[in-house]
Amino acid sequence: MTRLLPRTLLTPAVLAIAIISIVPLLITLYYSFVRYSMLAPGEHDFHGLANFHFFFTDGAFLPALKNTFVLMFSVMAITVVLGIALGLLINDAFPGRAIVRVLLISPFLVMPAVNALMWKNMLLNPIYGLFAHVSIFFGATPIDWLSEYPLLSIVMMVSWQWLPFACLIFMTALQSMDKEQLEAAGMDGANYLQQLRYLYLPHLGRAVSVVLMIEMIFLLSVFAEIFTTTGGGPGFETTTITFMIYQQALQSYDIGAASAGALFAVLLANIAAFFLMRVIGKNLAK
Amino acid sequence: MTNKLALHTRTAAAWFFALLLFFPIFWLGLMAFKTEAQAIATPPLMFFEPTLQSFQEVMARDHYAGYAFNSLITSVLSTAFGLAIAIPAAYSMAFFPTGGTVGLLKFILSSRYMPGVGALMPIYVCFQYAGLLDTRVGLTIMFMLMNLPIMIWLLYTSLRELPRDILEAARMDGATVFHEFRYIVLPLSVGGIASTALVCMVWAWNESFWSLNLGASNAGTLAWLIASYSSPEGLFWAKLSAASLMAIAPIMALGWFCQKQLVQGMTFGAVK
Numbered sequence A: 001m002t003r004l005l006p007r008t009l010l011t012p013a014v015l016a017i018a019i020i021s022i023v024p025l026l027i028t029l030y031y032s033f034v035r036y037s038m039l040a041p042g043e044h045d046f047h048g049l050a051n052f053h054f055f056f057t058d059g060a061f062l063p064a065l066k067n068t069f070v071l072m073f074s075v076m077a078i079t080v081v082l083g084i085a086l087g088l089l090i091n092d093a094f095p096g097r098a099i100v101r102v103l104l105i106s107p108f109l110v111m112p113a114v115n116a117l118m119w120k121n122m123l124l125n126p127i128y129g130l131f132a133h134v135s136i137f138f139g140a141t142p143i144d145w146l147s148e149y150p151l152l153s154i155v156m157m158v159s160w161q162w163l164p165f166a167c168l169i170f171m172t173a174l175q176s177m178d179k180e181q182l183e184a185a186g187m188d189g190a191n192y193l194q195q196l197r198y199l200y201l202p203h204l205g206r207a208v209s210v211v212l213m214i215e216m217i218f219l220l221s222v223f224a225e226i227f228t229t230t231g232g233g234p235g236f237e238t239t240t241i242t243f244m245i246y247q248q249a250l251q252s253y254d255i256g257a258a259s260a261g262a263l264f265a266v267l268l269a270n271i272a273a274f275f276l277m278r279v280i281g282k283n284l285a286k
Numbered sequence B: 001m002t003n004k005l006a007l008h009t010r011t012a013a014a015w016f017f018a019l020l021l022f023f024p025i026f027w028l029g030l031m032a033f034k035t036e037a038q039a040i041a042t043p044p045l046m047f048f049e050p051t052l053q054s055f056q057e058v059m060a061r062d063h064y065a066g067y068a069f070n071s072l073i074t075s076v077l078s079t080a081f082g083l084a085i086a087i088p089a090a091y092s093m094a095f096f097p098t099g100g101t102v103g104l105l106k107f108i109l110s111s112r113y114m115p116g117v118g119a120l121m122p123i124y125v126c127f128q129y130a131g132l133l134d135t136r137v138g139l140t141i142m143f144m145l146m147n148l149p150i151m152i153w154l155l156y157t158s159l160r161e162l163p164r165d166i167l168e169a170a171r172m173d174g175a176t177v178f179h180e181f182r183y184i185v186l187p188l189s190v191g192g193i194a195s196t197a198l199v200c201m202v203w204a205w206n207e208s209f210w211s212l213n214l215g216a217s218n219a220g221t222l223a224w225l226i227a228s229y230s231s232p233e234g235l236f237w238a239k240l241s242a243a244s245l246m247a248i249a250p251i252m253a254l255g256w257f258c259q260k261q262l263v264q265g266m267t268f269g270a271v272k
Helices: A004-032 A050-056 A061-089 A097-109 A112-123 A130-137 A150-175 A179-187 A192-203 A205-219 A224-229 A241-250 A255-285 B002-032 B053-062 B064-095 B101-113 B116-130 B136-160 B164-172 B177-188 B190-206 B209-214 B222-227 B237-257 B259-266
Strands: none
Touching: A004 A255, A004 B064, A004 B101, A004 B116, A004 B136, A050 A255, A061 A150, A061 A192, A061 A205, A061 A241, A061 B002, A097 A150, A097 B002, A097 B190, A097 B237, A097 B259, A112 A130, A112 A150, A112 A224, A112 B002, A112 B222, A112 B237, A150 A192, A150 A205, A150 A224, A150 B002, A150 B259, A179 A192, A192 A205, A205 A255, A205 B101, A224 A241, A224 B209, A224 B222, A241 A255, A241 B116, A255 B101, A255 B116, B002 B237, B053 B064, B053 B237, B064 B101, B064 B136, B064 B177, B064 B190, B064 B222, B064 B237, B101 B136, B116 B136, B116 B209, B136 B190, B136 B209, B164 B177, B177 B190, B190 B237, B190 B259, B209 B222, B222 B237, B237 B259
8 A cells, every 4th residue: 555655646747757758759769760851751761870970961060069068058157157146145135135036036037039039139239239239338339249149149148047047046045054154154264255165155066056957958958049039040150959950850841860860969968967967966866 | 334335335236236137128128118219219218208009019910818828828737737747746756765766856857858859840740640739738738748857856855845753643643645645745835836836837938949839820829929020020129029028027927926936946955
């Protein structure tokens, strides 16, 4: 009885997750070995490794691989560093802290499609955008962000969205610090940098791992920001692996090649997840 | 004296950065109340007579209510069904752990590491066969499955924090598992469940990839509506802003209102 029930309670969830992760994977595996283009429907004959060859030798592949990592790691670095700084800043009480928290939380609540269009049109636009106005105000030439620094523009948008998440997790984690220990350190003459190095940062370790774990899931599949702003361009400058697969599937209608790419993405994600889990897995499951 | 100065400096800095981060949203809101001509005026107008014209045009042209309804129904139902599956699972793992529990938790989370685009074609085909394309039922199922792994994790971390002695006392008194769950675990974990629900609702509401690819005119959510504005670029900023504001306002109001819960929900038990 006590053994059977927990398993029964677990079954629907495990089943649902198994279905959603294993079934698509098997179908993708099948597609990746057949010739399957929506432009030439009909028989799905065996295609060997041609789809993989096609995907890996595509001109977009290496840039996309690079962009995927650049995007992921720079957003992670920016949000963790600034998130900790902001978290420390708002850790102690000050007038209006509740409102500051509400303001800080807001970007997290903005839908990625709105985020992208807002940055593209109202902030980064070289003629009417706010950044252009600020540049002109200071006597500088406005920058056409999305064509001159496309990947940086995407990094800015995504970082803006995820900074609140990081900041709020760090802030909550800081709240649970041992106040007596901090006071004792202060009494013993530890300056702020020393306290930061030996007390605050070690305490935040677990929170940092949570932020990295969750951000990685969402950053690997950044889509709306690229789709609605640069469309992967100019050239391949903002094409990520995710976006490249999307293009092959829905713009070139080559399901076979897209599936080969999807398998590669799954492999990539799992390698990344494996290392991440090794570092933080036991930390999380305690 | 120096303490006071430090407090003032910190207060000013915190307000400055908060306003800086919030500014894009404020700017978007400002645009929404301008006319198209005012929206692209150089230098930008800070003071102008607000108009509801753009909102009216969006309402008249786009059946906003229909998209908003789709967003609401899919995010609420996907969260509710998700909880119905995730709560028992998290409860089981938190209170009846076995040797395989940690491995199972890792498997559950790792399933979320597959980028959506990798699963798009198979799911598209399955949905086509099942007649789920462009239906609210289809999107609800997708959002639910998408959030399920994280939902289980969030609930698991919050259930793990419940005091164990109460449960043991109840078991000694002969409470059945159902009673234990109904009268002890559930009331104690209402906060954690609400937090989890809130985070998952935000993610479902804001989800773009599946809405764009599995929804359309029938089941299109607000994310779908906004993406349809990306083509006539730059021409109708006031209208785009009004539509965007209407798309983010409901979930943002909810997030602000339940700020504490939302923050708690996002922490994944990271505070301990």
